[in-house]
Amino acid sequence: MMPKDNRTMREIDCSAFLEIDxxxxxxxxxxxxxxxxxxxxxxxxxxxxxGLGLExxxxxxxxxxxxxxxxxxxxxxxxxxxxLTSPDITIYILNGLMPHSIEYYKKYNLxxxxxxxxxxxxxxxxxxxxxxxxxIHFDTGFSRLGFDITLASKISEYKLNISxxxxxxxxxxxxxxEMPENQLDQFLQICKIFNNPKSSIANSAALIRNKSxxxxxxxxxxxxxxxxxxLQSKLQVKPVVKLYAPIIQIKKIKKGAxxxxxxxxxxxxxxxxxxxxxxxxxxxxxxxxxxxxxMGGQFYYEGQPTPILGRVSMDIVAIxxxxxxxxxxxxxxxxxxxxxxxxxxxxxxNADTISYEILTRLNSRIRKIYKYx
Amino acid sequence: MMPKDNRTMREIDCSAFLEIDxxxxxxxxxxxxxxxxxxxxxxxxxxxxxGLGLExxxxxxxxxxxxxxxxxxxxxxxxxxxxLTSPDITIYILNGLMPHSIEYYKKYNLxxxxxxxxxxxxxxxxxxxxxxxxxIHFDTGFSRLGFDITLASKISEYKLNISxxxxxxxxxxxxxxEMPENQLDQFLQICKIFNNPKSSIANSAALIRNKSxxxxxxxxxxxxxxxxxxLQSKLQVKPVVKLYAPIIQIKKIKKGAxxxxxxxxxxxxxxxxxxxxxxxxxxxxxxxxxxxxxMGGQFYYEGQPTPILGRVSMDIVAIxxxxxxxxxxxxxxxxxxxxxxxxxxxxxxNADTISYEILTRLNSRIRKIYKYx
Numbered sequence: 001m002m003p004k005d006n007r008t009m010r011e012i013d014c015s016a017f018l019e020i021d022x023x024x025x026x027x028x029x030x031x032x033x034x035x036x037x038x039x040x041x042x043x044x045x046x047x048x049x050x051g052l053g054l055e056x057x058x059x060x061x062x063x064x065x066x067x068x069x070x071x072x073x074x075x076x077x078x079x080x081x082x083x084l085t086s087p088d089i090t091i092y093i094l095n096g097l098m099p100h101s102i103e104y105y106k107k108y109n110l111x112x113x114x115x116x117x118x119x120x121x122x123x124x125x126x127x128x129x130x131x132x133x134x135x136i137h138f139d140t141g142f143s144r145l146g147f148d149i150t151l152a153s154k155i156s157e158y159k160l161n162i163s164x165x166x167x168x169x170x171x172x173x174x175x176x177x178e179m180p181e182n183q184l185d186q187f188l189q190i191c192k193i194f195n196n197p198k199s200s201i202a203n204s205a206a207l208i209r210n211k212s213x214x215x216x217x218x219x220x221x222x223x224x225x226x227x228x229x230x231l232q233s234k235l236q237v238k239p240v241v242k243l244y245a246p247i248i249q250i251k252k253i254k255k256g257a258x259x260x261x262x263x264x265x266x267x268x269x270x271x272x273x274x275x276x277x278x279x280x281x282x283x284x285x286x287x288x289x290x291x292x293x294x295m296g297g298q299f300y301y302e303g304q305p306t307p308i309l310g311r312v313s314m315d316i317v318a319i320x321x322x323x324x325x326x327x328x329x330x331x332x333x334x335x336x337x338x339x340x341x342x343x344x345x346x347x348x349x350n351a352d353t354i355s356y357e358i359l360t361r362l363n364s365r366i367r368k369i370y371k372y373x
Numbered sequence: 374m375m376p377k378d379n380r381t382m383r384e385i386d387c388s389a390f391l392e393i394d395x396x397x398x399x400x401x402x403x404x405x406x407x408x409x410x411x412x413x414x415x416x417x418x419x420x421x422x423x424g425l426g427l428e429x430x431x432x433x434x435x436x437x438x439x440x441x442x443x444x445x446x447x448x449x450x451x452x453x454x455x456x457l458t459s460p461d462i463t464i465y466i467l468n469g470l471m472p473h474s475i476e477y478y479k480k481y482n483l484x485x486x487x488x489x490x491x492x493x494x495x496x497x498x499x500x501x502x503x504x505x506x507x508x509i510h511f512d513t514g515f516s517r518l519g520f521d522i523t524l525a526s527k528i529s530e531y532k533l534n535i536s537x538x539x540x541x542x543x544x545x546x547x548x549x550x551e552m553p554e555n556q557l558d559q560f561l562q563i564c565k566i567f568n569n570p571k572s573s574i575a576n577s578a579a580l581i582r583n584k585s586x587x588x589x590x591x592x593x594x595x596x597x598x599x600x601x602x603x604l605q606s607k608l609q610v611k612p613v614v615k616l617y618a619p620i621i622q623i624k625k626i627k628k629g630a631x632x633x634x635x636x637x638x639x640x641x642x643x644x645x646x647x648x649x650x651x652x653x654x655x656x657x658x659x660x661x662x663x664x665x666x667x668m669g670g671q672f673y674y675e676g677q678p679t680p681i682l683g684r685v686s687m688d689i690v691a692i693x694x695x696x697x698x699x700x701x702x703x704x705x706x707x708x709x710x711x712x713x714x715x716x717x718x719x720x721x722x723n724a725d726t727i728s729y730e731i732l733t734r735l736n737s738r739i740r741k742i743y744k745y746x
Contacts, residue, residue, distance in 0.1 A: 014446065014447050014448065014471045014474055015446055015447070015448055046654075046687065046688060047652075047654035047687055047688060047738065048654075048737075048738065050654075051654070072650075072654075072687075072688040073387065073388055073650060073688070074387050074388075075387065075388055075738075076738075094688070095621050095650055095688065095689075096621060096622070098387045098619070098621065098705065099704065099705035100705075101387055115622060116622050116623075116624070116704070118704055119622075119704075139624075141630070141631065141636075142631075142632075142633065142634075143624075143626050143630050143631060143632040143633065143640075143646065143683070143691065144632070144633060144648060144686075144689060144691065145621070145622055145648060145689070148624070170631065170633065170634055170635070170636050171634060171635050171636055174635070177636075179631075179636060246471070248468050248469060248471065248518070249469070249488060249489050249492075249518055250489075251489070251512075251516075251521070253516050257514070257516050258514065258516060258543065258552075259515075259516040259517070260515065260516065260517060260543065261515075261543055261544060262543070262544050262547070263514075263543050263544055263550075263552060267516075273516065275517060275518060277445075277446060277468055279420075280729075280730050280733065280734065281419075281420035281421075281423075281424070281445075281733035281734070283734065286726055286727075286730055287660075310516070313517075314419065314420055314445075314729055314733060315419060315420060315445040315446070315467070315468065316468075316517060316518070318516065318517065331472065331489070331491055331492075332471065332472035332473075353659055354659075356653075356687055357653045357659055360653065360654035360687060360736070361653065361654070361656065361734055361736070363733070363734070363736075364421075364737055365420065365421065365448075365449075
């Protein structure tokens with residue numbers, strides 16, 4: 001069920017692991033690239049490549065042909081530049097330019113995504129000759145980073161070295177909302193004012209929503225990592241991660257016994273439970289907890305669901321294995337948390353959050369195992 | 374407001390940081406030690422010392438006199454042994470003994486907290502002479518790790534080298550529950566059967582609840598790190614962590630504009646907002662998000678509350694700074710997330726979770742700054 005090659009006995013038996021399938025990642029990059037042609041496909045790899053590891057992810061996507069990368073801040077940009085040294089990549093810093101740090105952008109050849117006059121003024125003082133390219137970000141209704149659209153004419157009159165003009169969609173996954181199309185319309189107006197430089201507005205949800213969002217460049221994040229696997233049919237996205245954790249104890253409990261902190265779950269009849277070595281310190285949301293009044297999340301053992309009983313605690317989750325035949329499940333066996341029975345979208349729905357939060361919050365205590373073939 | 378010494382300009386200006394006050398940590402250890410005398414005070418430093426860093430935390434607490442440490446699993450035990458090399462410390466592995474890994478417990482001199490016959494049988498095959506000490510864990514109603522109490526007589530007949538007998542309290546912070554006292558009674562019965570070896574049942578909440586829980590050893594976790602700061606008066610616990618993040622853009626938005634993903638917050642009047650460079654990828658819970666129907670969390674700027682507007686996103690949180698005088702708040706200024714205006718307990722209440730989850734989920738993207746004096 002799990003590949004055991006290339007791992008020592010101790011690594012196999014002792015702790016939770018996240019398996020990251022770099023082939024599936026490359027396949028996803030290729031599928032999206034193909035789907036958006038002739039638009040270019042960049043990659044959003046901020047937040048340590050959504051928790052999967054900046055180094056391995058960026059290398060894989062580079063080898064698949066990607067040459068434009070979006071990270072969140074200066075530190076991530078420097079880390080990427082130090083690890084992916086090919087001179088032919090462009091690294092965009094989404095958070096823009098921080099005060100007193102402009103020399104680092106130059107030193108590491110990083111392209112700030114500038115979205116305020118303050119940043120722009122600083123940049124212009126620094127780069128009087130317009131040598132270093134920048135990206136310009138317009139806020140078309142998200143009320144987050146980016147210039148107010150009323151500033152478009154003024155900024156277009158500056159002699160800037162603009163490598164990309166961009167905006168970001170607030171709710172591209174909401175099929176009934178008209179806001180994404182309104183944002184796109186506004187953005188296209190701005191592009192005209194700038195005499196149509198290279199433009200980009202689509203994240204994963206927007207690139208799936210409609211081809212009109214593709215423009216010159218799309219910049220998917222979550223779909224590269226296997227998100228939206230079930231949510232659309234236009235584009236095949238493969239699962240990239242599996243998460244497993246070992247059973248550290250199996251026990252029988254009597255009807256009426258309570259399980260875990262706060263004693264919020266009381267057994268309705270005699271049960272067999274397994275204690276799994278993973279918890280909220282590893283990134284398993286406490287919102288997967290269950291009580292007698294409220295269903296929680298579930299894990300899987302060889303295809304069978306094993307519901308979570310009581311509260312998820314720091315290092316341990318208790319699951320119900322009463323329906324699994326005695327002696328077919330043992331201490332040391334691994335339980336599927338994310339895998340072929342439960343993808344990141346299913347798990348995040350049960351946790352009342354989004355796949356992005358699940359991935360980015362998986363803690364460093366979980367071993368990462370990269371699968372190369 | 375924040376100590377700026379020993380940091381480079383880039384470090385000051387660019388990214389969120391967690392300041393960990395090691396003096397306060399040592400003071401908390403000393404206060405608890407004093408409070409529980411003549412009981413011994415161990416330290417629970419699992420989950421990377423609740424996210425604060427195993428190395429710095431264990432060294433500080435060792436220097437304050439601690440000689441017994443509890444970690445969660447074998448990997449944490451090895452890491453602690455490699456970093457805190459003094460031969461006079463005992464390292465307990467709470468998750469017990471994993472299959473096929475017993476040689477590592479011996480090699481690194483780690484004491485497994487054994488809670489099942491399976492583990493015990495393996496250990497006895499390995500250590501026929503009862504040379505290596507173990508801890509024995511009884512489940513007194515938590516339905517988590519530990520032997521069923523009915524096994525006490527049987528186990529007491531084995532010739533074991535028991536360094537500690539322990540149990541764990543399910544809901545010691547619930548003042549009206551009688552369960553903690555029932556668990557203690559059961560545990561004391563078991564201790565008698567074992568002819569009173571060294572015993573321990575109290576976590577932070579139990580050691581505050583009543584001195585009868587102190588027994589031979591207490592093993593606080595969260596109270597060392599500043600949790601329960603406001604919840605009790607018997608014991609002075611100092612705050613240990615501060616969390617700050619920088620403003621990357623300030624902007625004005627018009628009445629009716631929506632903020633962030635899903636557009637769940639619409640401005641009720643013209644507002645000034647600041648975009649703060651921290652998000653759920655860093656460990657800020659999405660449950661702090663606000664909408665027009667639901668209050669969210671808040672951060673602070675120089676003592677003034679700045680409510681979160683809309684959804685917490687991966688790398689950015691928008692806050693309302695309309696009440697802060699214009700020109701007294703700027704891009705590059707730092708916003709307090711945890712500090713003198715909002716401690717970890719306040720923040721976690723607003724996020725509908727517990728301080729433990731907040732601390733353990735702060736991501737590695739946040740710089741840790743240790744304050745030594």
